Amino acid sequence: MGLMILKDSEQKLKDRFGDRLITNHSLAKLNTFGTGGPARLFYDARTVDDLVAIIRAVGELEIQTFLLGGGSNLLVSDDGFDGLVMKNSIMGIELDGNEIICGAGEDLQSIVDFATENSLSGLEFATGIYGTVGGAIFGNAGAYGTETAGVLKSAQLIDKQGDIRTEENSYFKFDYRNSILKTTGEIVATAKFALEMGIKGEIQGKCDKIRAERNAKLPVNALTAGCFFKNIPDKAAKFG
Ligand SMILES: Cc1cc2nc3c(=O)[nH]c(=O)nc-3n(C[C@H](O)[C@H](O)[C@H](O)COP(=O)(O)OP(=O)(O)OC[C@H]3O[C@@H](n4cnc5c(N)ncnc54)[C@H](O)[C@@H]3O)c2cc1C
Known part of the structure:
Protein backbone atom coordinates (compact mmCIF):
# COMPACT_ATOMS: atom_id res chain seq x y z
CA MET A 1 0.00 0.00 0.00
CA SER A 89 -15.12 -3.00 24.08
CA ILE A 90 -18.84 -3.70 23.65
CA MET A 91 -20.03 -4.40 27.18
CA GLY A 92 -23.26 -5.26 28.96
CA ILE A 93 -24.68 -8.48 30.40
CA GLU A 94 -28.40 -9.27 30.60
CA LEU A 95 -30.41 -12.19 31.87
CA ASP A 96 -33.42 -13.56 29.98
CA GLY A 97 -34.71 -16.71 31.69
CA ASN A 98 -31.98 -19.32 31.26
CA GLU A 99 -30.19 -17.24 28.66
CA ILE A 100 -27.44 -14.68 28.98
CA ILE A 101 -27.10 -11.94 26.38
CA CYS A 102 -23.87 -9.97 26.44
CA GLY A 103 -21.58 -7.62 24.57
CA ALA A 104 -18.77 -9.52 22.83
CA GLY A 105 -16.19 -7.31 24.52
CA GLU A 106 -17.08 -8.69 27.96
CA ASP A 107 -14.46 -10.94 29.54
CA LEU A 108 -15.47 -14.58 29.29
CA GLN A 109 -14.80 -14.84 33.03
CA SER A 110 -17.39 -12.11 33.71
CA ILE A 111 -19.99 -14.25 31.96
CA VAL A 112 -18.95 -17.29 34.00
CA ASP A 113 -19.32 -15.24 37.20
CA PHE A 114 -22.68 -13.80 36.11
CA ALA A 115 -23.98 -17.27 35.26
CA THR A 116 -22.85 -18.62 38.64
CA GLU A 117 -24.44 -15.68 40.45
CA ASN A 118 -27.73 -16.50 38.71
CA SER A 119 -27.50 -20.27 39.34
CA LEU A 120 -27.04 -21.04 35.65
CA SER A 121 -24.91 -24.00 34.69
CA GLY A 122 -22.97 -24.69 31.46
CA LEU A 123 -20.17 -22.16 31.45
CA GLU A 124 -18.13 -23.57 34.35
CA PHE A 125 -15.58 -25.03 31.89
CA ALA A 126 -14.59 -21.49 30.88
CA THR A 127 -13.34 -20.61 34.36
CA GLY A 128 -9.87 -19.16 33.96
CA ILE A 129 -9.94 -18.88 30.16
CA TYR A 130 -8.65 -15.44 29.32
CA GLY A 131 -10.04 -13.09 26.71
CA THR A 132 -13.38 -11.79 25.55
CA VAL A 133 -16.61 -13.50 24.57
CA GLY A 134 -15.94 -12.55 20.91
CA GLY A 135 -12.51 -14.16 20.98
CA ALA A 136 -13.97 -17.30 22.57
CA ILE A 137 -16.51 -17.62 19.76
CA PHE A 138 -13.89 -16.91 17.06
CA GLY A 139 -11.64 -19.71 18.29
CA ASN A 140 -14.28 -21.92 19.95
CA ALA A 141 -12.41 -21.64 23.23
CA GLY A 142 -12.70 -24.67 25.46
CA ALA A 143 -11.26 -26.71 28.28
CA TYR A 144 -11.99 -29.92 30.14
CA GLY A 145 -13.80 -31.43 27.15
CA THR A 146 -16.33 -28.61 26.79
CA GLU A 147 -16.27 -25.75 24.32
CA THR A 148 -17.98 -22.45 23.62
CA ALA A 149 -19.89 -24.23 20.83
CA GLY A 150 -21.80 -26.22 23.45
CA VAL A 151 -23.41 -23.20 25.08
CA LEU A 152 -23.63 -20.52 22.39
CA LYS A 153 -27.17 -20.12 21.11
CA SER A 154 -26.67 -17.27 18.64
CA ALA A 155 -24.58 -14.20 18.00
CA GLN A 156 -24.96 -10.87 16.34
CA LEU A 157 -22.34 -10.42 13.61
CA ILE A 158 -21.02 -7.44 11.70
CA ASP A 159 -19.77 -8.19 8.21
CA LYS A 160 -17.13 -6.34 6.20
CA GLN A 161 -19.75 -3.95 4.79
CA GLY A 162 -20.83 -3.05 8.31
CA ASP A 163 -24.16 -4.87 8.03
CA ILE A 164 -25.48 -6.56 11.16
CA ARG A 165 -27.31 -9.86 11.34
CA THR A 166 -27.93 -12.60 13.87
CA GLU A 167 -26.80 -16.17 13.25
CA GLU A 168 -27.65 -19.34 15.17
CA ASN A 169 -25.06 -21.77 16.53
CA SER A 170 -25.02 -24.02 13.42
CA TYR A 171 -23.82 -21.14 11.22
CA PHE A 172 -20.47 -21.02 13.03
CA LYS A 173 -19.35 -24.51 11.90
CA PHE A 174 -17.54 -24.93 15.20
CA ASP A 175 -14.67 -27.34 15.31
CA TYR A 176 -11.59 -27.79 17.50
CA ARG A 177 -10.52 -24.18 18.28
CA ASN A 178 -12.12 -23.17 15.01
CA SER A 179 -15.17 -21.40 13.63
CA ILE A 180 -16.35 -20.01 10.31
CA LEU A 181 -15.33 -16.54 11.50
CA LYS A 182 -11.71 -17.43 10.72
CA THR A 183 -12.67 -17.47 7.04
CA THR A 184 -15.46 -14.88 6.81
CA GLY A 185 -13.74 -12.17 8.86
CA GLU A 186 -17.08 -11.25 10.45
CA ILE A 187 -17.00 -9.69 13.88
CA VAL A 188 -19.06 -10.80 16.87
CA ALA A 189 -20.87 -7.84 18.41
CA THR A 190 -23.12 -9.55 20.95
CA ALA A 191 -23.77 -13.15 21.98
CA LYS A 192 -26.53 -15.23 23.53
CA PHE A 193 -25.74 -18.26 25.69
CA ALA A 194 -28.33 -20.94 26.52
CA LEU A 195 -27.71 -22.40 29.99
CA GLU A 196 -29.46 -24.68 32.47
CA MET A 197 -30.82 -23.81 35.86
CA GLY A 198 -28.68 -25.42 38.54
CA ILE A 199 -27.71 -25.13 42.17
CA LYS A 200 -25.51 -22.14 42.83
CA GLY A 201 -23.27 -23.89 45.37
CA GLU A 202 -22.64 -26.79 42.98
CA ILE A 203 -21.87 -24.47 40.06
CA GLN A 204 -19.49 -22.45 42.23
CA GLY A 205 -17.91 -25.71 43.43
CA LYS A 206 -17.22 -26.80 39.82
CA CYS A 207 -15.70 -23.40 39.00
CA ASP A 208 -13.51 -23.50 42.11
CA LYS A 209 -12.30 -27.02 41.25
CA ILE A 210 -11.40 -25.99 37.70
CA ARG A 211 -9.67 -22.83 38.95
CA ALA A 212 -7.59 -24.88 41.39
CA GLU A 213 -6.64 -27.40 38.68
CA ARG A 214 -5.64 -24.65 36.26
CA ASN A 215 -3.61 -22.85 38.91
CA ALA A 216 -1.79 -26.08 39.72
CA LYS A 217 -0.96 -26.72 36.03
CA LEU A 218 -0.43 -23.28 34.52
CA PRO A 219 2.23 -20.80 35.58
CA VAL A 220 0.12 -18.18 37.37
CA ASN A 221 1.05 -14.55 36.54
CA ALA A 222 3.34 -15.62 33.67
CA LEU A 223 3.17 -13.65 30.41
CA THR A 224 1.60 -16.22 28.10
CA ALA A 225 -1.12 -16.79 25.51
CA GLY A 226 -2.16 -20.13 27.00
CA CYS A 227 -1.54 -23.50 25.40
CA PHE A 228 0.38 -23.66 22.11
CA PHE A 229 -0.26 -27.27 21.28
CA LYS A 230 -3.25 -28.99 19.79
CA ASN A 231 -4.68 -31.90 21.76
CA ILE A 232 -4.53 -34.72 19.22
CA PRO A 233 -6.85 -37.75 19.47
CA ASP A 234 -5.51 -40.67 21.56
CA LYS A 235 -5.26 -43.03 18.56
CA ALA A 236 -2.98 -40.70 16.65
CA ALA A 237 -0.84 -40.18 19.72
CA LYS A 238 0.11 -43.90 20.01
CA PHE A 239 3.39 -44.98 18.46
CA GLY A 240 4.51 -48.42 17.31
C1 LIG B 1 -3.32 -18.04 30.74
C2 LIG B 1 -4.14 -18.38 29.55
C3 LIG B 1 -4.90 -19.55 29.53
C4 LIG B 1 -5.66 -19.89 28.42
N1 LIG B 1 -6.39 -21.04 28.45
C5 LIG B 1 -7.16 -21.38 27.39
C6 LIG B 1 -7.99 -22.56 27.41
O1 LIG B 1 -8.03 -23.29 28.39
N2 LIG B 1 -8.74 -22.83 26.33
C7 LIG B 1 -8.72 -22.04 25.21
O2 LIG B 1 -9.45 -22.35 24.26
N3 LIG B 1 -7.94 -20.93 25.16
C8 LIG B 1 -7.17 -20.58 26.20
N4 LIG B 1 -6.38 -19.47 26.15
C9 LIG B 1 -6.29 -18.70 24.90
C10 LIG B 1 -7.28 -17.51 24.85
O3 LIG B 1 -7.75 -17.24 26.13
C11 LIG B 1 -8.45 -17.80 23.93
O4 LIG B 1 -8.00 -18.09 22.63
C12 LIG B 1 -9.43 -16.61 23.90
O5 LIG B 1 -10.68 -17.07 23.45
C13 LIG B 1 -8.96 -15.45 23.01
O6 LIG B 1 -9.87 -14.38 23.17
P1 LIG B 1 -9.39 -12.86 23.07
O7 LIG B 1 -10.57 -11.99 23.24
O8 LIG B 1 -8.24 -12.61 23.99
O9 LIG B 1 -8.91 -12.81 21.56
P2 LIG B 1 -7.65 -12.00 20.96
O10 LIG B 1 -6.39 -12.63 21.45
O11 LIG B 1 -7.84 -10.55 21.16
O12 LIG B 1 -7.84 -12.32 19.42
C14 LIG B 1 -7.66 -13.64 18.93
C15 LIG B 1 -8.39 -13.74 17.59
O13 LIG B 1 -9.80 -13.61 17.81
C16 LIG B 1 -10.33 -12.60 16.97
N5 LIG B 1 -11.44 -11.95 17.67
C17 LIG B 1 -11.42 -11.41 18.91
N6 LIG B 1 -12.62 -10.88 19.22
C18 LIG B 1 -13.42 -11.10 18.15
C19 LIG B 1 -14.77 -10.78 17.84
N7 LIG B 1 -15.55 -10.08 18.68
N8 LIG B 1 -15.26 -11.16 16.63
C20 LIG B 1 -14.49 -11.83 15.74
N9 LIG B 1 -13.20 -12.15 15.97
C21 LIG B 1 -12.67 -11.80 17.16
C22 LIG B 1 -9.16 -11.64 16.74
O14 LIG B 1 -9.36 -10.84 15.57
C23 LIG B 1 -8.00 -12.59 16.63
O15 LIG B 1 -7.90 -13.10 15.31
C24 LIG B 1 -5.64 -19.07 27.27
C25 LIG B 1 -4.90 -17.87 27.28
C26 LIG B 1 -4.16 -17.52 28.42
C27 LIG B 1 -3.40 -16.25 28.41
Missing part, protein backbone atom coordinates in the same frame (compact mmCIF):
# COMPACT_ATOMS: atom_id res chain seq x y z
CA GLY A 2 1.45 3.40 -0.96
CA LEU A 3 2.35 5.78 1.84
CA MET A 4 0.31 8.59 0.27
CA ILE A 5 -2.80 6.43 0.06
CA LEU A 6 -2.36 5.39 3.69
CA LYS A 7 -1.87 8.99 4.82
CA ASP A 8 -4.92 10.06 2.85
CA SER A 9 -7.04 7.28 4.38
CA GLU A 10 -5.70 8.14 7.82
CA GLN A 11 -6.68 11.78 7.42
CA LYS A 12 -10.19 10.87 6.30
CA LEU A 13 -10.63 8.70 9.38
CA LYS A 14 -9.23 11.43 11.65
CA ASP A 15 -11.61 13.99 10.15
CA ARG A 16 -14.51 11.69 10.88
CA PHE A 17 -13.59 10.22 14.29
CA GLY A 18 -11.46 13.00 15.79
CA ASP A 19 -9.87 12.27 19.18
CA ARG A 20 -11.42 8.83 19.34
CA LEU A 21 -8.90 7.72 16.75
CA ILE A 22 -5.53 7.37 18.44
CA THR A 23 -2.26 7.42 16.50
CA ASN A 24 0.68 5.15 17.36
CA HIS A 25 -1.08 3.41 20.22
CA SER A 26 0.98 0.83 22.11
CA LEU A 27 -0.38 -2.71 21.80
CA ALA A 28 1.96 -4.20 24.40
CA LYS A 29 -0.40 -3.48 27.27
CA LEU A 30 -3.32 -4.93 25.33
CA ASN A 31 -2.08 -8.50 24.98
CA THR A 32 -1.16 -11.12 27.56
CA PHE A 33 2.41 -11.58 26.27
CA GLY A 34 2.92 -7.87 26.97
CA THR A 35 4.94 -7.44 23.79
CA GLY A 36 4.74 -5.80 20.39
CA GLY A 37 4.93 -2.40 18.77
CA PRO A 38 2.21 0.21 18.27
CA ALA A 39 -0.88 0.30 16.10
CA ARG A 40 -0.60 3.08 13.54
CA LEU A 41 -4.27 3.83 14.28
CA PHE A 42 -6.34 2.61 17.21
CA TYR A 43 -10.07 2.85 17.90
CA ASP A 44 -11.89 1.68 21.01
CA ALA A 45 -15.39 0.56 19.94
CA ARG A 46 -17.63 0.76 23.01
CA THR A 47 -20.96 0.12 21.30
CA VAL A 48 -22.28 -1.84 18.33
CA ASP A 49 -22.91 1.48 16.57
CA ASP A 50 -19.27 2.51 17.17
CA LEU A 51 -18.04 -0.67 15.54
CA VAL A 52 -20.43 -0.44 12.60
CA ALA A 53 -19.45 3.21 12.00
CA ILE A 54 -15.72 2.51 11.87
CA ILE A 55 -16.12 -0.62 9.72
CA ARG A 56 -18.26 1.31 7.23
CA ALA A 57 -15.81 4.20 7.16
CA VAL A 58 -12.84 1.91 6.64
CA GLY A 59 -14.65 -0.07 3.93
CA GLU A 60 -14.21 2.83 1.51
CA LEU A 61 -10.52 3.31 2.31
CA GLU A 62 -7.22 1.61 1.56
CA ILE A 63 -6.32 0.57 5.05
CA GLN A 64 -5.83 -2.79 6.72
CA THR A 65 -7.70 -3.54 9.93
CA PHE A 66 -7.47 -5.90 12.86
CA LEU A 67 -10.12 -6.64 15.48
CA LEU A 68 -8.66 -6.93 18.97
CA GLY A 69 -10.42 -8.67 21.83
CA GLY A 70 -8.62 -9.44 25.08
CA GLY A 71 -5.30 -10.05 23.32
CA SER A 72 -4.90 -13.43 25.04
CA ASN A 73 -4.28 -15.41 21.86
CA LEU A 74 -1.99 -13.07 19.99
CA LEU A 75 1.68 -12.51 19.35
CA VAL A 76 2.05 -8.90 18.26
CA SER A 77 5.03 -8.05 16.06
CA ASP A 78 7.67 -5.66 17.42
CA ASP A 79 7.00 -3.68 14.23
CA GLY A 80 3.45 -3.12 15.44
CA PHE A 81 0.51 -2.98 13.04
CA ASP A 82 0.59 -0.61 10.07
CA GLY A 83 -3.13 -0.08 9.89
CA LEU A 84 -6.16 0.30 12.16
CA VAL A 85 -6.67 -1.82 15.27
CA MET A 86 -10.28 -1.82 16.43
CA LYS A 87 -10.67 -2.89 20.05
CA ASN A 88 -13.96 -4.58 20.81
Whole structure:
Protein backbone atom coordinates (compact mmCIF):
# COMPACT_ATOMS: atom_id res chain seq x y z
CA MET A 1 0.00 0.00 0.00
CA GLY A 2 1.45 3.40 -0.96
CA LEU A 3 2.35 5.78 1.84
CA MET A 4 0.31 8.59 0.27
CA ILE A 5 -2.80 6.43 0.06
CA LEU A 6 -2.36 5.39 3.69
CA LYS A 7 -1.87 8.99 4.82
CA ASP A 8 -4.92 10.06 2.85
CA SER A 9 -7.04 7.28 4.38
CA GLU A 10 -5.70 8.14 7.82
CA GLN A 11 -6.68 11.78 7.42
CA LYS A 12 -10.19 10.87 6.30
CA LEU A 13 -10.63 8.70 9.38
CA LYS A 14 -9.23 11.43 11.65
CA ASP A 15 -11.61 13.99 10.15
CA ARG A 16 -14.51 11.69 10.88
CA PHE A 17 -13.59 10.22 14.29
CA GLY A 18 -11.46 13.00 15.79
CA ASP A 19 -9.87 12.27 19.18
CA ARG A 20 -11.42 8.83 19.34
CA LEU A 21 -8.90 7.72 16.75
CA ILE A 22 -5.53 7.37 18.44
CA THR A 23 -2.26 7.42 16.50
CA ASN A 24 0.68 5.15 17.36
CA HIS A 25 -1.08 3.41 20.22
CA SER A 26 0.98 0.83 22.11
CA LEU A 27 -0.38 -2.71 21.80
CA ALA A 28 1.96 -4.20 24.40
CA LYS A 29 -0.40 -3.48 27.27
CA LEU A 30 -3.32 -4.93 25.33
CA ASN A 31 -2.08 -8.50 24.98
CA THR A 32 -1.16 -11.12 27.56
CA PHE A 33 2.41 -11.58 26.27
CA GLY A 34 2.92 -7.87 26.97
CA THR A 35 4.94 -7.44 23.79
CA GLY A 36 4.74 -5.80 20.39
CA GLY A 37 4.93 -2.40 18.77
CA PRO A 38 2.21 0.21 18.27
CA ALA A 39 -0.88 0.30 16.10
CA ARG A 40 -0.60 3.08 13.54
CA LEU A 41 -4.27 3.83 14.28
CA PHE A 42 -6.34 2.61 17.21
CA TYR A 43 -10.07 2.85 17.90
CA ASP A 44 -11.89 1.68 21.01
CA ALA A 45 -15.39 0.56 19.94
CA ARG A 46 -17.63 0.76 23.01
CA THR A 47 -20.96 0.12 21.30
CA VAL A 48 -22.28 -1.84 18.33
CA ASP A 49 -22.91 1.48 16.57
CA ASP A 50 -19.27 2.51 17.17
CA LEU A 51 -18.04 -0.67 15.54
CA VAL A 52 -20.43 -0.44 12.60
CA ALA A 53 -19.45 3.21 12.00
CA ILE A 54 -15.72 2.51 11.87
CA ILE A 55 -16.12 -0.62 9.72
CA ARG A 56 -18.26 1.31 7.23
CA ALA A 57 -15.81 4.20 7.16
CA VAL A 58 -12.84 1.91 6.64
CA GLY A 59 -14.65 -0.07 3.93
CA GLU A 60 -14.21 2.83 1.51
CA LEU A 61 -10.52 3.31 2.31
CA GLU A 62 -7.22 1.61 1.56
CA ILE A 63 -6.32 0.57 5.05
CA GLN A 64 -5.83 -2.79 6.72
CA THR A 65 -7.70 -3.54 9.93
CA PHE A 66 -7.47 -5.90 12.86
CA LEU A 67 -10.12 -6.64 15.48
CA LEU A 68 -8.66 -6.93 18.97
CA GLY A 69 -10.42 -8.67 21.83
CA GLY A 70 -8.62 -9.44 25.08
CA GLY A 71 -5.30 -10.05 23.32
CA SER A 72 -4.90 -13.43 25.04
CA ASN A 73 -4.28 -15.41 21.86
CA LEU A 74 -1.99 -13.07 19.99
CA LEU A 75 1.68 -12.51 19.35
CA VAL A 76 2.05 -8.90 18.26
CA SER A 77 5.03 -8.05 16.06
CA ASP A 78 7.67 -5.66 17.42
CA ASP A 79 7.00 -3.68 14.23
CA GLY A 80 3.45 -3.12 15.44
CA PHE A 81 0.51 -2.98 13.04
CA ASP A 82 0.59 -0.61 10.07
CA GLY A 83 -3.13 -0.08 9.89
CA LEU A 84 -6.16 0.30 12.16
CA VAL A 85 -6.67 -1.82 15.27
CA MET A 86 -10.28 -1.82 16.43
CA LYS A 87 -10.67 -2.89 20.05
CA ASN A 88 -13.96 -4.58 20.81
CA SER A 89 -15.12 -3.00 24.08
CA ILE A 90 -18.84 -3.70 23.65
CA MET A 91 -20.03 -4.40 27.18
CA GLY A 92 -23.26 -5.26 28.96
CA ILE A 93 -24.68 -8.48 30.40
CA GLU A 94 -28.40 -9.27 30.60
CA LEU A 95 -30.41 -12.19 31.87
CA ASP A 96 -33.42 -13.56 29.98
CA GLY A 97 -34.71 -16.71 31.69
CA ASN A 98 -31.98 -19.32 31.26
CA GLU A 99 -30.19 -17.24 28.66
CA ILE A 100 -27.44 -14.68 28.98
CA ILE A 101 -27.10 -11.94 26.38
CA CYS A 102 -23.87 -9.97 26.44
CA GLY A 103 -21.58 -7.62 24.57
CA ALA A 104 -18.77 -9.52 22.83
CA GLY A 105 -16.19 -7.31 24.52
CA GLU A 106 -17.08 -8.69 27.96
CA ASP A 107 -14.46 -10.94 29.54
CA LEU A 108 -15.47 -14.58 29.29
CA GLN A 109 -14.80 -14.84 33.03
CA SER A 110 -17.39 -12.11 33.71
CA ILE A 111 -19.99 -14.25 31.96
CA VAL A 112 -18.95 -17.29 34.00
CA ASP A 113 -19.32 -15.24 37.20
CA PHE A 114 -22.68 -13.80 36.11
CA ALA A 115 -23.98 -17.27 35.26
CA THR A 116 -22.85 -18.62 38.64
CA GLU A 117 -24.44 -15.68 40.45
CA ASN A 118 -27.73 -16.50 38.71
CA SER A 119 -27.50 -20.27 39.34
CA LEU A 120 -27.04 -21.04 35.65
CA SER A 121 -24.91 -24.00 34.69
CA GLY A 122 -22.97 -24.69 31.46
CA LEU A 123 -20.17 -22.16 31.45
CA GLU A 124 -18.13 -23.57 34.35
CA PHE A 125 -15.58 -25.03 31.89
CA ALA A 126 -14.59 -21.49 30.88
CA THR A 127 -13.34 -20.61 34.36
CA GLY A 128 -9.87 -19.16 33.96
CA ILE A 129 -9.94 -18.88 30.16
CA TYR A 130 -8.65 -15.44 29.32
CA GLY A 131 -10.04 -13.09 26.71
CA THR A 132 -13.38 -11.79 25.55
CA VAL A 133 -16.61 -13.50 24.57
CA GLY A 134 -15.94 -12.55 20.91
CA GLY A 135 -12.51 -14.16 20.98
CA ALA A 136 -13.97 -17.30 22.57
CA ILE A 137 -16.51 -17.62 19.76
CA PHE A 138 -13.89 -16.91 17.06
CA GLY A 139 -11.64 -19.71 18.29
CA ASN A 140 -14.28 -21.92 19.95
CA ALA A 141 -12.41 -21.64 23.23
CA GLY A 142 -12.70 -24.67 25.46
CA ALA A 143 -11.26 -26.71 28.28
CA TYR A 144 -11.99 -29.92 30.14
CA GLY A 145 -13.80 -31.43 27.15
CA THR A 146 -16.33 -28.61 26.79
CA GLU A 147 -16.27 -25.75 24.32
CA THR A 148 -17.98 -22.45 23.62
CA ALA A 149 -19.89 -24.23 20.83
CA GLY A 150 -21.80 -26.22 23.45
CA VAL A 151 -23.41 -23.20 25.08
CA LEU A 152 -23.63 -20.52 22.39
CA LYS A 153 -27.17 -20.12 21.11
CA SER A 154 -26.67 -17.27 18.64
CA ALA A 155 -24.58 -14.20 18.00
CA GLN A 156 -24.96 -10.87 16.34
CA LEU A 157 -22.34 -10.42 13.61
CA ILE A 158 -21.02 -7.44 11.70
CA ASP A 159 -19.77 -8.19 8.21
CA LYS A 160 -17.13 -6.34 6.20
CA GLN A 161 -19.75 -3.95 4.79
CA GLY A 162 -20.83 -3.05 8.31
CA ASP A 163 -24.16 -4.87 8.03
CA ILE A 164 -25.48 -6.56 11.16
CA ARG A 165 -27.31 -9.86 11.34
CA THR A 166 -27.93 -12.60 13.87
CA GLU A 167 -26.80 -16.17 13.25
CA GLU A 168 -27.65 -19.34 15.17
CA ASN A 169 -25.06 -21.77 16.53
CA SER A 170 -25.02 -24.02 13.42
CA TYR A 171 -23.82 -21.14 11.22
CA PHE A 172 -20.47 -21.02 13.03
CA LYS A 173 -19.35 -24.51 11.90
CA PHE A 174 -17.54 -24.93 15.20
CA ASP A 175 -14.67 -27.34 15.31
CA TYR A 176 -11.59 -27.79 17.50
CA ARG A 177 -10.52 -24.18 18.28
CA ASN A 178 -12.12 -23.17 15.01
CA SER A 179 -15.17 -21.40 13.63
CA ILE A 180 -16.35 -20.01 10.31
CA LEU A 181 -15.33 -16.54 11.50
CA LYS A 182 -11.71 -17.43 10.72
CA THR A 183 -12.67 -17.47 7.04
CA THR A 184 -15.46 -14.88 6.81
CA GLY A 185 -13.74 -12.17 8.86
CA GLU A 186 -17.08 -11.25 10.45
CA ILE A 187 -17.00 -9.69 13.88
CA VAL A 188 -19.06 -10.80 16.87
CA ALA A 189 -20.87 -7.84 18.41
CA THR A 190 -23.12 -9.55 20.95
CA ALA A 191 -23.77 -13.15 21.98
CA LYS A 192 -26.53 -15.23 23.53
CA PHE A 193 -25.74 -18.26 25.69
CA ALA A 194 -28.33 -20.94 26.52
CA LEU A 195 -27.71 -22.40 29.99
CA GLU A 196 -29.46 -24.68 32.47
CA MET A 197 -30.82 -23.81 35.86
CA GLY A 198 -28.68 -25.42 38.54
CA ILE A 199 -27.71 -25.13 42.17
CA LYS A 200 -25.51 -22.14 42.83
CA GLY A 201 -23.27 -23.89 45.37
CA GLU A 202 -22.64 -26.79 42.98
CA ILE A 203 -21.87 -24.47 40.06
CA GLN A 204 -19.49 -22.45 42.23
CA GLY A 205 -17.91 -25.71 43.43
CA LYS A 206 -17.22 -26.80 39.82
CA CYS A 207 -15.70 -23.40 39.00
CA ASP A 208 -13.51 -23.50 42.11
CA LYS A 209 -12.30 -27.02 41.25
CA ILE A 210 -11.40 -25.99 37.70
CA ARG A 211 -9.67 -22.83 38.95
CA ALA A 212 -7.59 -24.88 41.39
CA GLU A 213 -6.64 -27.40 38.68
CA ARG A 214 -5.64 -24.65 36.26
CA ASN A 215 -3.61 -22.85 38.91
CA ALA A 216 -1.79 -26.08 39.72
CA LYS A 217 -0.96 -26.72 36.03
CA LEU A 218 -0.43 -23.28 34.52
CA PRO A 219 2.23 -20.80 35.58
CA VAL A 220 0.12 -18.18 37.37
CA ASN A 221 1.05 -14.55 36.54
CA ALA A 222 3.34 -15.62 33.67
CA LEU A 223 3.17 -13.65 30.41
CA THR A 224 1.60 -16.22 28.10
CA ALA A 225 -1.12 -16.79 25.51
CA GLY A 226 -2.16 -20.13 27.00
CA CYS A 227 -1.54 -23.50 25.40
CA PHE A 228 0.38 -23.66 22.11
CA PHE A 229 -0.26 -27.27 21.28
CA LYS A 230 -3.25 -28.99 19.79
CA ASN A 231 -4.68 -31.90 21.76
CA ILE A 232 -4.53 -34.72 19.22
CA PRO A 233 -6.85 -37.75 19.47
CA ASP A 234 -5.51 -40.67 21.56
CA LYS A 235 -5.26 -43.03 18.56
CA ALA A 236 -2.98 -40.70 16.65
CA ALA A 237 -0.84 -40.18 19.72
CA LYS A 238 0.11 -43.90 20.01
CA PHE A 239 3.39 -44.98 18.46
CA GLY A 240 4.51 -48.42 17.31
C1 LIG B 1 -3.32 -18.04 30.74
C2 LIG B 1 -4.14 -18.38 29.55
C3 LIG B 1 -4.90 -19.55 29.53
C4 LIG B 1 -5.66 -19.89 28.42
N1 LIG B 1 -6.39 -21.04 28.45
C5 LIG B 1 -7.16 -21.38 27.39
C6 LIG B 1 -7.99 -22.56 27.41
O1 LIG B 1 -8.03 -23.29 28.39
N2 LIG B 1 -8.74 -22.83 26.33
C7 LIG B 1 -8.72 -22.04 25.21
O2 LIG B 1 -9.45 -22.35 24.26
N3 LIG B 1 -7.94 -20.93 25.16
C8 LIG B 1 -7.17 -20.58 26.20
N4 LIG B 1 -6.38 -19.47 26.15
C9 LIG B 1 -6.29 -18.70 24.90
C10 LIG B 1 -7.28 -17.51 24.85
O3 LIG B 1 -7.75 -17.24 26.13
C11 LIG B 1 -8.45 -17.80 23.93
O4 LIG B 1 -8.00 -18.09 22.63
C12 LIG B 1 -9.43 -16.61 23.90
O5 LIG B 1 -10.68 -17.07 23.45
C13 LIG B 1 -8.96 -15.45 23.01
O6 LIG B 1 -9.87 -14.38 23.17
P1 LIG B 1 -9.39 -12.86 23.07
O7 LIG B 1 -10.57 -11.99 23.24
O8 LIG B 1 -8.24 -12.61 23.99
O9 LIG B 1 -8.91 -12.81 21.56
P2 LIG B 1 -7.65 -12.00 20.96
O10 LIG B 1 -6.39 -12.63 21.45
O11 LIG B 1 -7.84 -10.55 21.16
O12 LIG B 1 -7.84 -12.32 19.42
C14 LIG B 1 -7.66 -13.64 18.93
C15 LIG B 1 -8.39 -13.74 17.59
O13 LIG B 1 -9.80 -13.61 17.81
C16 LIG B 1 -10.33 -12.60 16.97
N5 LIG B 1 -11.44 -11.95 17.67
C17 LIG B 1 -11.42 -11.41 18.91
N6 LIG B 1 -12.62 -10.88 19.22
C18 LIG B 1 -13.42 -11.10 18.15
C19 LIG B 1 -14.77 -10.78 17.84
N7 LIG B 1 -15.55 -10.08 18.68
N8 LIG B 1 -15.26 -11.16 16.63
C20 LIG B 1 -14.49 -11.83 15.74
N9 LIG B 1 -13.20 -12.15 15.97
C21 LIG B 1 -12.67 -11.80 17.16
C22 LIG B 1 -9.16 -11.64 16.74
O14 LIG B 1 -9.36 -10.84 15.57
C23 LIG B 1 -8.00 -12.59 16.63
O15 LIG B 1 -7.90 -13.10 15.31
C24 LIG B 1 -5.64 -19.07 27.27
C25 LIG B 1 -4.90 -17.87 27.28
C26 LIG B 1 -4.16 -17.52 28.42
C27 LIG B 1 -3.40 -16.25 28.41
